Amino acid sequence: MKPAPFAYVRARSLDAVFDLLDEHGDDARILAGGQSLMATLNMRLSAPEVLIDINHIDGLSGIEVNNGKVRIGALTRHNAIAASPIIAEHAPLIAQAMPHIAHQAIRNRGTFGGSIAFADPAAELPAVSRAVGADFILQGRNGTRTVAANDFFLGLFETAREPEEVLVAAEIPVIPANEKTAFTELARRHGDYAIMGVAAQGSADGGNFSNIRLAFFGAGDRPILAQAANAALEGQPYSDATVAAAQEALGADLDPMDDLNGPPEMKMHLARVVTARVLAELAS
Amino acid sequence: MDKNVDISLTVNGQEVTRRVPARTNLVDFVRYELELTGSHVGCEHGVCGACTIRVDGAIVRGCLMLAAQADGATVETIEGVSESTEIADLQKAFHERNALQCGFCTPGFLLTAQELLSQNPSPSRDEIREFISGNYCRCTGYQAIVDAIERVAGERQAAG
Numbered sequence: 001m002k003p004a005p006f007a008y009v010r011a012r013s014l015d016a017v018f019d020l021l022d023e024h025g026d027d028a029r030i031l032a033g034g035q036s037l038m039a040t041l042n043m044r045l046s047a048p049e050v051l052i053d054i055n056h057i058d059g060l061s062g063i064e065v066n067n068g069k070v071r072i073g074a075l076t077r078h079n080a081i082a083a084s085p086i087i088a089e090h091a092p093l094i095a096q097a098m099p100h101i102a103h104q105a106i107r108n109r110g111t112f113g114g115s116i117a118f119a120d121p122a123a124e125l126p127a128v129s130r131a132v133g134a135d136f137i138l139q140g141r142n143g144t145r146t147v148a149a150n151d152f153f154l155g156l157f158e159t160a161r162e163p164e165e166v167l168v169a170a171e172i173p174v175i176p177a178n179e180k181t182a183f184t185e186l187a188r189r190h191g192d193y194a195i196m197g198v199a200a201q202g203s204a205d206g207g208n209f210s211n212i213r214l215a216f217f218g219a220g221d222r223p224i225l226a227q228a229a230n231a232a233l234e235g236q237p238y239s240d241a242t243v244a245a246a247q248e249a250l251g252a253d254l255d256p257m258d259d260l261n262g263p264p265e266m267k268m269h270l271a272r273v274v275t276a277r278v279l280a281e282l283a284s
Numbered sequence: 285m286d287k288n289v290d291i292s293l294t295v296n297g298q299e300v301t302r303r304v305p306a307r308t309n310l311v312d313f314v315r316y317e318l319e320l321t322g323s324h325v326g327c328e329h330g331v332c333g334a335c336t337i338r339v340d341g342a343i344v345r346g347c348l349m350l351a352a353q354a355d356g357a358t359v360e361t362i363e364g365v366s367e368s369t370e371i372a373d374l375q376k377a378f379h380e381r382n383a384l385q386c387g388f389c390t391p392g393f394l395l396t397a398q399e400l401l402s403q404n405p406s407p408s409r410d411e412i413r414e415f416i417s418g419n420y421c422r423c424t425g426y427q428a429i430v431d432a433i434e435r436v437a438g439e440r441q442a443a444g
Contacts (some may be wrong), residue, residue, distance in 0.1 A: 103418020
């Protein structure tokens with residue numbers, strides 16, 4: 001299908017975006033990479049009056065590391081992140097997730113901030129951002145504020161971003177020397193949205209799991225940090241009993257929805273499968 | 285607000301200026317405004333890859349980018365890279381290896397394969413399969429497409 005008619009404005013500054021958001025309110029949508037938004041417009045799931053294109057605003061893209069944090073500008077394209085030595089060294093969980101995000105042509109356009117702000121519960125980066133403990137920088141006319149990834153995702157496609165704010169960057173703590181990462185996703189076709197997936201980071205130093213963060217996607221109405229499973233792993237050695245305890249605890253963490261991919265029971269089974277895989281990888 | 289946009293861009297080496305509805309996507313623009321119908325419209329939500337077009341040197345989904353966003357850009361379609369003979373060896377290999385039947389997906393596959401070989405001159409079969417995973421072919425079963433791309437990689441390597 002074709003999208004419903006809309007006006008298009010190429011913004012040259014954040015102030016111009018704030019003016020347009022003030023003027024048009026809910027009738028405006030911010031267009032970043034557009035790789036999810038354009039599809040929803042084509043399917044007429046959304047019909048804004050105005051699209052505000054932020055692709056030509058200077059200073060919104062780039063990757064740098066400073067004071068123990070990796071900063072990723074919201075407009076940084078997926079393929080720039082995939083090719084970044086900074087990401088590979090300091091935020092390896094993001095590097096591991098990248099090849100699973102759609103396909104080459106989409107990674108050439110899609111942006112880190114767009115994926116976070118769109119907040120698809122089956123997308124990779126929202127879950128990864130919870131596992132790594134990211135902060136998101138939101139800018140409004142009167143300044144910026146920081147929202148932790150753990151407080152950002154409020155529901156299906158719903159976030160803590162206010163309508164008059166723009167997500168401008170993410171900050172990710174540099175991975176501590178004692179932590180490892182693992183990432184597993186099940187999809188019908190490589191690059192498709194996950195049927196079930198998990199991003200994991202934490203320590204297995206000295207043979208016992210510590211501070212493990214399993215973050216699931218495709219498992220509910222938002223990316224989910226599996227607090228019960230993470231607690232079940234604390235201080236435990238990698239063993240069949242530990243894996244089974246974490247798998248059992250997932251029942252308290254996840255409440256997957258029935259959808260075209262299958263019923264909740266199947267998804268819970270798959271959640272346990274991917275959990276066993278990432279724990280084996282973290283322990284290896 | 286005005287729901288039309290004035291755009292100027294370069295398509296296959298030629299300057300183009302048009303006034304288009306803002307909602308026009310890039311693949312419809314090249315097909316209906318410029319009558320470059322080699323880029324195809326399949327799913328219209330980014331899944332099938334039939335609309336693959338090159339913008340500023342990188343492949344994109346023509347259905348997920350607005351013509352308005354291509355204002356100022358350099359756009360190349362299958363007609364452009366075909367005319368320049370940039371992908372003549374890929375086209376020959378696809379033909380000889382029977383890597384197409386109906387041909388609907390072929391322009392997208394050729395542009396995707398060309399980007400793969402420009403970034404990774406000697407990909408493994410697994411790497412080829414992963415790179416083309418965003419393009420659907422409903423006729424061939426992909427085996428022949430992978431064969432054709434692998435063959436061209438080898439030929440280009442041998443030619444230095």
